[in-house]
Amino acid sequence: MKGIRNIFVYTLLAGLFIAGRAQAQDQQGTEQYNDYFKVTARPDTTSIRIGEPVKISITTRVVIRSLKGANIKVVFPNLPDSINHIEVVERTPLDTTGSTEDEKYWKQVLTVTSFDSGRWELPPMKFEVFSVSDGSYDSVFTDPIFIDVNTVPVDTTKAFKPIKPLRTVAWNILDYWPYLLALLLVITAVTLYFAYWRKKPKAKPAPLKPLKTPFEVAMEQLHQLENEKPWNTDVKLYYTQLTDVLRHYFEQQFHIAALEQTTAELLQNIKPVTVLNQQREKIQHILTLADLAKFAKLQPAPHEHEDCLQKAIAVVEWTKRAVTAQTEQLPEGTNQ
Known part of the structure; x- marks a missing residue:
């Protein structure tokens, strides 16, 4: 009985551990790594309507202590602006916040969208790391990311509604303040002209010098x-x-x-x-x-x-x- 009970406990703990790992991986998105190089690509959503944005957070981590102080360089993938019905809208600059002497971090956020309904795949992205010191090279691929693009549901059982008539907006004097200001300036200029400049005595021309004989x-x-x-x-x-x-x-x-x-x-x-x-x-x-x-x-x-x-x-x-x-x-x- 005692042996059966121990087997049951071990089985339960193993199941909880596997479930926790699966849940953690589902929350973080696709994650690939080796002994010293780790890449994470995590979308904020995988189901959108046409034209809605999807932000994909890409994080790389390199353990410097595992490379014995090598001078390393990480190359992010150069995705085209359009790939497999997915449009890349924005790419943020690389952010190295959080890097230490033992570990270096690089982070970038891609904003993508799609204007075609369906299930589209963002292919695996290749990340490369180089050691400038000895010329060594390694690479890691992310898992593909699938995005479901849905259309706006239309209830065809209901009748089409007529086009709404034009609505009249209430008149507001503030909407015409540039024209009123221009009119005020013109009136002021005309008033000043008649009140001052027109009454100002005109300067008499200087008498002409008599011509020499x-x-x-x-x-x-x-x-x-x-x-x-x-x-x-x-x-x-x-x-x-x-x-x-x-x-x-x-x-x-x-x-x-x-x-x-x-x-x-x-x-x-x-x-x-x-x-x-x-x-x-x-x-x-x-x-x-x-x-x-x-x-x-x-x-x-x-x-x-x-x-x-x-x-x-x-x-x-x-x-x-x-x-x-x-x-x-x-x-x-x-x-x-």
């Missing part, structure tokens, strides 16, 4: 030549500038095309202009000497440079006095 322009340029004395550095340039001043003055004051005429033509055309013809000798001397200096490479004496300049100033001043006197003698409304 041809006489004033010619005298400024001649006095500038007198101050700068360009004949000390470039005789040809000096006579070019001097004759240009006179020709511009004749053209603007007496309307003679002096810039396009030669010296002979200009002397011929100033004859009808009495005030210029009275200074004919000085004008002829200046223009002739200038032509020789510019085109015949004549080098006038030093005193001739300043003498020509003084003659030019005298011509301009004479014509100015003569023009003023002639203008004062003309009847009112008569053009010169």
Whole structure:
């Protein structure tokens, strides 16, 4: 009797142990391991409706003390985005929280789903571990994970319900606050414009400076030549500038095309202009000497440079006095 009782007790304990191991394995999901490398793949559910997510927690553990301090590397499987009617939606980064000097942990969560009804298999996943120190290699496969994808049950015994009519939503002023704010800003801007900017006195334009007369322009340029004395550095340039001043003055004051005429033509055309013809000798001397200096490479004496300049100033001043006197003698409304 005592022997039979012992056999019964041992049998009962063995049954409880096997049942506990089976229950633990069912709660944890598929688990594969060897002496130092352990992999766990556990889905949070194996039955979903179309489109619902399934989170699969994948954990690997490597016992470093069993490898005698080897430098190891774990390679997770590279699942495609779609495999056997199962879509991989998201992959979290590897998490090494919980690793110690004796054991190293890697964890990743895969989020998968399916849009086809049926029972679909996620194939075994291969995990590899390498020893960088000695080049050793090992691998572990998880068991396949089956996911049942169900459709939404439809009761065909009931009649189809009609489409519900549109419902009117109650008007709420807060729904239109951007438009009301824009309208308020426009009203404020218009009010400020009429209240301030429109009444603001307009700035009066600055009075225009009177234009210089041809006489004033010619005298400024001649006095500038007198101050700068360009004949000390470039005789040809000096006579070019001097004759240009006179020709511009004749053209603007007496309307003679002096810039396009030669010296002979200009002397011929100033004859009808009495005030210029009275200074004919000085004008002829200046223009002739200038032509020789510019085109015949004549080098006038030093005193001739300043003498020509003084003659030019005298011509301009004479014509100015003569023009003023002639203008004062003309009847009112008569053009010169």
